[in-house]
Amino acid sequence: MTESASKDTSKPVDRPFSPWRFAKTEASKALITEAIGDIQRYEEQRKLRQRKRKEHDRETFELTAEAILCDLMHHALYRRPDAIYVTRSNAVLRDRNRYRPRVYGKTFPDVLDRLAAPELGWIVQEIGDSDWRQGARRTSIRPGPHLLARIDTGGITFADLGLARVTEPIILKSEKADFWDEAQVIDYLDTEETSLFRREMRDINEWLRSADIDYGTYRGDTGHVPDTGDRDLRRIFTRGRFDNGGRLFGGFWQGMSKESRFDRLVIDGEAIVELDYAQMGPRQLYGIACAVPDAADLYAIPGFEEHRKGIKIVFSAMAFHDKPLTRMPRGAAGKFPRGARISEITEAIMRHHPAIADLFFSGVGHQVQFQESRIMVDILLSLKSNGIVALPIHDAILVASSNAAVAKQVMADVFSHHVGFPGLVDVSSTHSG
Structure with a gap:
């Protein structure tokens, strides 16, 4: 039994970032090593860091870059037209709980920015809105031109990517x-x-x-x-x-x-x-x-025998709601005769x-x-x-x-x-x- 809701399928829907992917073969590991080297040279040239990362921070940095690039490689191999959405919120990234992987930490936005640098071209990033209002845009990422080229020249396939079993x-x-x-x-x-x-x-x-x-x-x-x-x-x-x-x-x-x-x-x-x-x-x-x-x-309700699909939607809504319906549930309106009232339909179901x-x-x-x-x-x-x-x-x-x-x-x-x-x-x- 499901709650019904109409969805706009006119445009691709971005999917969430999966932080659990990793480089499984020498081919994909070589790509990740190249990208990390590019980031480090970029940081040195731009003087973005005053000192080297500590061992734990270096591991987190490398794991984060690997997870981002591997998920984007997977995304590209899947040939999806949409993007991947990520969070840059400090409130979210600093909150440690059972769901939060190591790569989703306070340095996550910095790694995104480094990979998205135009000089590097590993990813394309579109920064979202900073607030939480209804309709606010989320930050999204896509494979950059350099990553797409390396997928091609490196012959990267699904077999080169792993998925950690710690989810x-x-x-x-x-x-x-x-x-x-x-x-x-x-x-x-x-x-x-x-x-x-x-x-x-x-x-x-x-x-x-x-x-x-x-x-x-x-x-x-x-x-x-x-x-x-x-x-x-x-x-x-x-x-x-x-x-x-x-x-x-x-x-x-x-x-x-x-x-x-x-x-x-x-x-x-x-x-x-x-x-x-x-x-x-x-x-x-x-x-x-x-x-x-x-x-x-x-679902064969007297008086509505020819409208079974609509009855299924209303039946489900009656089970999920905690008070009587005052209007047609989403997706049901066009499945009943013109002028049919929701109260008549729910009463018929309850009588039957x-x-x-x-x-x-x-x-x-x-x-x-x-x-x-x-x-x-x-x-x-x-x-x-x-x-x-x-x-x-x-x-x-x-x-x-x-x-x-x-x-x-x-x-x-x-x-x-x-x-x-x-x-x-x-x-x-x-x-x-």
């Missing part, structure tokens, strides 16, 4: 003040529960790292190429609570279109199938209410589902999402114990076609364990549009 897989985010607010990560003290969550994610990630997963390319391809080594997943909990959210994010396959997954993704040398829970959110609500749904399609009517407008959707994440983690661990690789996409998984039957049974059983009755699982072997 925190259990992330806690604050509650949003409103739709436009950006939730912030929250530091926390570990408990038995968070330690268990972390062990589960590390078991899953270790399994995925060793899996036989490939992406097919065709002669003449010019589009984005995913990094099939980017497989680590993380659980993101919301509203400052470890019983809210918890969905799994990450993995190169999550950013692919459904069509590309079916056309190009290969697991264990086989084409993939997608297994997706049908009507998962509504069925979870029935489980919470200790009731069993008796309708085949819980009296067993769960009391759960609407209570914010229960966040707990439903947490249960969904627990179901997915248990599915992945169960399939791992059977030697089956599964790639999660929220409430769906991708598996090799020969494993479809076993995976479907596991999904039905795990849903039953958490909810109280078997889950309905749809299996797709081709892109259906």
